[in-house]
Amino acid sequence: MSLLELRDVSTEYETDDGPLRAVESVDMELEAGEILGIVGESGCGKTTLMKTILNLLPGNGRVVGGEIEFDGRDLTQLSKSEWQSVRWAEISYIIQNAMNALDPVYTVGAQFVEIIRAHTDDSKAEARTRAGDMLEKVGIGRGRLNDYPHELSGGQRQRVVVALALALEPPLIVADEPTTGLDVVTQEEILTLIQDMQSELGSAMIIITHDISVVAEVADRTGVMYGGQLVEVGDTVDVFNNSAHPYTMGLTNAFPSLADNPERLVSIPGTPPDLVTPPEGCRFAERCPFETEACAREPPVEGVGDRHTARCHYTDQAARFREESSREDTWTEGADR
Numbered sequence: 001m002s003l004l005e006l007r008d009v010s011t012e013y014e015t016d017d018g019p020l021r022a023v024e025s026v027d028m029e030l031e032a033g034e035i036l037g038i039v040g041e042s043g044c045g046k047t048t049l050m051k052t053i054l055n056l057l058p059g060n061g062r063v064v065g066g067e068i069e070f071d072g073r074d075l076t077q078l079s080k081s082e083w084q085s086v087r088w089a090e091i092s093y094i095i096q097n098a099m100n101a102l103d104p105v106y107t108v109g110a111q112f113v114e115i116i117r118a119h120t121d122d123s124k125a126e127a128r129t130r131a132g133d134m135l136e137k138v139g140i141g142r143g144r145l146n147d148y149p150h151e152l153s154g155g156q157r158q159r160v161v162v163a164l165a166l167a168l169e170p171p172l173i174v175a176d177e178p179t180t181g182l183d184v185v186t187q188e189e190i191l192t193l194i195q196d197m198q199s200e201l202g203s204a205m206i207i208i209t210h211d212i213s214v215v216a217e218v219a220d221r222t223g224v225m226y227g228g229q230l231v232e233v234g235d236t237v238d239v240f241n242n243s244a245h246p247y248t249m250g251l252t253n254a255f256p257s258l259a260d261n262p263e264r265l266v267s268i269p270g271t272p273p274d275l276v277t278p279p280e281g282c283r284f285a286e287r288c289p290f291e292t293e294a295c296a297r298e299p300p301v302e303g304v305g306d307r308h309t310a311r312c313h314y315t316d317q318a319a320r321f322r323e324e325s326s327r328e329d330t331w332t333e334g335a336d337r
């Protein structure tokens, strides 16, 4: 049995224009100890997916369908008090911009002690010792326990957030854009720290990012989101080298470190669909160079390899699509039919 399994999960926000379906029929699995990367453009539903799993949706958001099974329980059915014992101890999270994750009026030490004592029998002194050990592990030093968040640099704050997420050794960590907003050197340091700590603890992790190179570097498996749907998922190497969805092909073309010919980056023309009134068929059709009439119908989720699926009518033609999608004119003028 997988550690985490999402079945047909959909999430909506109530908006002035009507319900906005930010996550639509997502199926995915995560095994213990595995790192799953979720990538996609801004607005495709990545953060909503994270908040759905963690039960952190804002007041106008709600899960409208599906099940999220974690270690034998359906997370969508947990009560508030059940969530209090699950959060941090079993599922923790690292969010973008540590200043939002830390409480500015409490010292770093006080924030650790509160979380540790809520989930363990540790005395205050024991919790402080554990907190100090964690700070040392993330390369800050226990001397900073008495500091307030604003007394630390951005990189140090993010290290504190990583240490907090790992303090109770949870089996699952969800990280949403953990390196966004940091300078390039610090980004690399934080990414390495997360990887080292994750492999030491053996926790499973979902890492959400718009930066496909982050996923290529750390994730065992990768899910690609477009317009609220998971359009392709599989082992990272398969998803990037044997992409079966034209959107994944377009995304990898646009990334210098992944493209075959970094001198000629091709970006995908057009914009993602409006999620209040999404198209009926394939959500990517309007931007897809390989679109046909069939794409006006909802595409099936097809298996294209071992634990590798794509939501496209034409997965059987993926090899040709990959070849043609590496040419700029395919995206600007459409593919040969």
Ligand SMILES: Nc1ncnc2c1ncn2[C@@H]1O[C@H](COP(=O)(O)OP(=O)(O)OP(=O)(O)O)[C@@H](O)[C@H]1O
Pocket: 013, 014, 015, 020, 022, 040, 041, 042, 043, 044, 045, 046, 047, 048, 049, 058, 060, 061, 210, 275
């Ligand atoms: N609180 C909210 N109320 C209404 N709509 C929302 C709310 N939060 C997000 N949305 C909408 O839901 C869709 C998905 O947004 P989400 O933030 O999940 O995407 P994302 O891929 O994480 O993007 P980004 O990387 O920019 O955060 C977008 O259309 C967004 O405008």
